[in-house]
Amino acid sequence: MPDIESLRLAFAQHGQSHVFAFWDQLDEQGRAALAGQLSKIDFDDLALLRRTLDGALAGASGSAAGTAAPMAPAPVAVLEGKALADATARGEAELRAGRVAALVVAGGQGSRLGFDGPKGCFPVGPVTDAPLFFFHARKLLALETRFGRPVPFYIMTSETNDAATRACFRENGFFGLDEKNVFFFVQGMWPALSPEGRIILDGRDHVFFGPDGHGGTLSALRRSGALADMEARGISSVFYFQVDNPMVEVADPAFVGYHVATGSDYSVKVCAKRDPNEGLGVVVERGGRTEIVEYTEFTDEQKNERGADGELRYKYGSVAIHVFSVPFLAREAAAGLPLHVAHKKVPHVDASGRVVKPSSPNAYKFEKFIFDALRDAKKSVCVAFDREAEFSPVKNAEGSDSPATCRADLSRKWARWLAAAGVALETDAKGYPARRIEIDPAFAADPETLKAKLAGVALPAAGDILLKA
Numbered sequence: 132m133p134d135i136e137s138l139r140l141a142f143a144q145h146g147q148s149h150v151f152a153f154w155d156q157l158d159e160q161g162r163a164a165l166a167g168q169l170s171k172i173d174f175d176d177l178a179l180l181r182r183t184l185d186g187a188l189a190g191a192s193g194s195a196a197g198t199a200a201p202m203a204p205a206p207v208a209v210l211e212g213k214a215l216a217d218a219t220a221r222g223e224a225e226l227r228a229g230r231v232a233a234l235v236v237a238g239g240q241g242s243r244l245g246f247d248g249p250k251g252c253f254p255v256g257p258v259t260d261a262p263l264f265f266f267h268a269r270k271l272l273a274l275e276t277r278f279g280r281p282v283p284f285y286i287m288t289s290e291t292n293d294a295a296t297r298a299c300f301r302e303n304g305f306f307g308l309d310e311k312n313v314f315f316f317v318q319g320m321w322p323a324l325s326p327e328g329r330i331i332l333d334g335r336d337h338v339f340f341g342p343d344g345h346g347g348t349l350s351a352l353r354r355s356g357a358l359a360d361m362e363a364r365g366i367s368s369v370f371y372f373q374v375d376n377p378m379v380e381v382a383d384p385a386f387v388g389y390h391v392a393t394g395s396d397y398s399v400k401v402c403a404k405r406d407p408n409e410g411l412g413v414v415v416e417r418g419g420r421t422e423i424v425e426y427t428e429f430t431d432e433q434k435n436e437r438g439a440d441g442e443l444r445y446k447y448g449s450v451a452i453h454v455f456s457v458p459f460l461a462r463e464a465a466a467g468l469p470l471h472v473a474h475k476k477v478p479h480v481d482a483s484g485r486v487v488k489p490s491s492p493n494a495y496k497f498e499k500f501i502f503d504a505l506r507d508a509k510k511s512v513c514v515a516f517d518r519e520a521e522f523s524p525v526k527n528a529e530g531s532d533s534p535a536t537c538r539a540d541l542s543r544k545w546a547r548w549l550a551a552a553g554v555a556l557e558t559d560a561k562g563y564p565a566r567r568i569e570i571d572p573a574f575a576a577d578p579e580t581l582k583a584k585l586a587g588v589a590l591p592a593a594g595d596i597l598l599k600a
């Protein structure tokens with residue numbers, strides 16, 4: 132156990148002696164647990180959290196955005212014809228040379244979904260209930276088969292879900308991937324603070340810690356050795372995505388190729404917003420830099436502004452599908468990102484040591500956002516994508532962006548692929564098939580492969596359609 136008297140002194144000097152309030156009531160195990168947590172708290176980090184909180188409470192912006200400067204939408208490339216063919220060929224060459232990796236951020240708490248386990252293990256396959264991780268991993272397997280080189284898979288977890296995430300991969304035989312090409316790394320955690328800047332105990336022997344946000348990816352990549360691993364493998368482009376969208380075209384050659392051909396540090400896939408109020412961040416140019424502005428920063432007037440063509444001026448939103456160049460990731464990991472403060476409900480103990488679950492926000496949590504790095508990119512590009520083909524996340528337990536909408540969207544996507552392969556299925560007016568469909572990406576990861584695989588094959592005339600490798 133660390134030296135308790137030094138710990139006590141250090142916490143007292145930093146105005147945090149309350150963390151020892153229940154020390155005398157704890158048994159050996161409880162004392163060891165608390166002391167272990169306390170000894171990991173870095174007082175420089177704590178001072179930064181307190182300064183950030185003071186600034187936020189005094190009314191300063193939680194982000195470093197130069198909000199006063201006028202802004203304009205960043206240009207968006209719509210890849211078609213020769214431009215698409217060129218970008219695709221370039222991306223395929225990168226994949227063939229083994230210079231592309233994939234990175235999924237899977238450290239979130241998934242509180243809206245309310246699933247007991249890592250979100251990546253959530254069953255989403257319309258027919259088999261295969262987990263989200265299955266679809267991501269099998270796409271990488273398909274790329275490896277097609278291009279003859281593995282696409283190393285970096286998976287960011289949190290302390291809360293790391294063990295369960297690793298177990299999910301082990302139990303599923305790494306979904307067919309070679310274990311040595313899968314790299315788990317754990318994101319950082321920060322304490323939450325009371326309005327007075329005090330660390331919060333959520334048990335007599337336990338400090339509340341929350342994940343440091345998807346922006347924690349950068350420092351975690353560096354700390355864990357994942358970045359060094361990428362460099363050692365000769366990776367130059369990293370395809371970044373979120374765990375909750377099984378429709379994502381992982382390491383899509385055209386996007387990767389366009390990123391490389393334009394010499395971009397940070398590339399962003401964007402799609403047309405569903406409506407002016409959809410809560411997606413927008414890529415803008417402001418004060419001489421490109422940045423992603425959260426929808427909360429837009430006025431109603433800006434959200435609804437239209438150009439001469441009748442289209443929304445800020446038509447496109449980001450759904451956190453990016454490609455980063457590895458030297459840029461290394462620079463950003465060393466530089467660090469700004470902190471954002473959020474007022475949240477954080478469980479805590481009362482004076483008697485009883486755990487209280489507050490019904491309204493009582494504390495401040497701190498997070499970093501990956502897209503803050505965009506401001507530092509010397510070169511960045513935006514590429515448009517079709518959301519019906521590539522985006523349907525599992526965010527909520529019910530309603531929009533839920534398991535039900537995601538499964539239906541997956542079936543619809545595959546119904547389109549089947550139609551292109553000559554298998555016409557009955558669909559409703561919006562293209563949703565009456566039958567459930569599931570295609571293992573390792574069987575076919577694109578419509579052309581599916582067509583080739585189905586030549587001369589008769590599918591069952593009724594019931595579910597399941598195509599497995």
Ligand code: UTP
Binds near residue numbers: 244250287344345347
């Ligand atoms: P969300 O913002 O949707 O959060 O994360 P979430 O944790 O999945 O769900 P809610 O908001 O609690 O309901 C978007 C992506 O960023 C990852 C998530 O795992 C998801 O892939 N993420 C988020 C992290 O990896 N770490 C974090 O600290 C936050």
